[in-house]
Amino acid sequence: MARPPATETDTAFRLVLSLRSVGLTDDQFFRLCSDNRDLRIEMTAQKELIIMSPTNPKTGWRNAKITMRLGIWAEQDGTGVVFDSSTIFTLPNGAKRSPDASWIPKSRWSLVDDEDEFHEICPDFVIELRSISDRLRDVEEKMEEYIANGSKLGWFLDPYKNRATIYRPGQRPERIENPGILSGDPVLPGFQFDFGEILTSIRSSGRQ
Numbered sequence: 790m791a792r793p794p795a796t797e798t799d800t801a802f803r804l805v806l807s808l809r810s811v812g813l814t815d816d817q818f819f820r821l822c823s824d825n826r827d828l829r830i831e832m833t834a835q836k837e838l839i840i841m842s843p844t845n846p847k848t849g850w851r852n853a854k855i856t857m858r859l860g861i862w863a864e865q866d867g868t869g870v871v872f873d874s875s876t877i878f879t880l881p882n883g884a885k886r887s888p889d890a891s892w893i894p895k896s897r898w899s900l901v902d903d904e905d906e907f908h909e910i911c912p913d914f915v916i917e918l919r920s921i922s923d924r925l926r927d928v929e930e931k932m933e934e935y936i937a938n939g940s941k942l943g944w945f946l947d948p949y950k951n952r953a954t955i956y957r958p959g960q961r962p963e964r965i966e967n968p969g970i971l972s973g974d975p976v977l978p979g980f981q982f983d984f985g986e987i988l989t990s991i992r993s994s995g996r997q
Contacts, residue, residue, distance in 0.1 A: 803922045806838040813838070818885065822877070829874075834882040834934075841922055844874075848920045851948065851987040855916055856890045862973075862980040869894045869977075872912070879909040880938040886931065888915040892977065911939035914976055918987070919947040932956045942976040948987050 813821070813832070822830050829841040844852065856873050863871045874889045891912035901908045915935045917928050925947075932943045936956050943956035953968040965971075973980035 802842045803924070803927075804840040806840070808832075808836045808838055812836070815879075829887065831877070831887055832885040834880070834884040844920055848918065851918055852889050854986055855918060855946070855982065858982050858986075859890050859892060859916070859980070862977065863892060866977070866979065868896075869913075870898050878911060880911050880934065881909070882934070882938055884934060884938075886935070888912060888935070889918045890916040911935060913939075913941045914943070914973065915940050916944045916946060919945070919949060921949075929954070929962075932962070942973065944971060944982075946984065946987065951988065953984055 813836070818830075818832060825840075827843055829843065831839045831841075833839065852874050856871065860871045863869055869892050872888075872891045872893070874887060876891065877885050877887050878891070879885050892914040893910065893912050897910065897913070901910055912935070915932075917932060919925070919928060928945055932945050932954070933956070935943050936958055940956070941958060945954040945956070945962075947953070951967055953965045953971055955963040955965065955971075957963075968984040971982045971984060973982075
């Protein structure tokens with residue numbers, strides 16, 4: 790049964806379709822994603838297909854900024870691999886998720902079978918950036934799912950409410966209002982991200 794999309798603008802949408810009685814193999818899911826590259830598609834552990842509109846330019850710019858900062862740190866650190874928002878991971882609970890940015894130590898990534906279309910692994914570190922079509926509770930549940938499936942650190946960045954929520958195993962989420970510099974220690978030693986970078990407008994970001 791389909792649930793109506795939650796829209797905050799005419800151009801943003803999110804549609805959820807139940808596939809419990811139909812089923813969808815990994816190969817079929819891969820072909821579905823390949824045939825609809827303009828959409829963002831995930832699947833929950835309950836076999837619900839989530840179809841989302843592409844990111845708008847401002848969200849895409851924010852995503853790029855976050856991935857770039859994480860990538861620069863990872864190159865200098867040298868112990869892990871960074872993935873962008875187009876990467877789909879199969880979590881241990883069967884969900885297929887695409888974090889907006891993620892990181893996995895090379896020691897774990899080297900054990901993954903390169904033949905798998907959707908690598909069955911949960912990143913150690915995940916970032917979700919709230920976009921215009923996201924329901925707040927849906928993203929919070931996704932963050933909790935990452936932690937339950939093996940993530941050691943998760944950041945939910947919400948530029949609309951100027952808020953960051955930090956997720957760690959065995960702890961309650963830490964909500965930070967008007968955040969400044971976020972630290973990845975000890976999971977990502979030395980990684981820091983200035984939340985203010987994703988509040989700056991695209992036009993002014995290049996000015997000195």
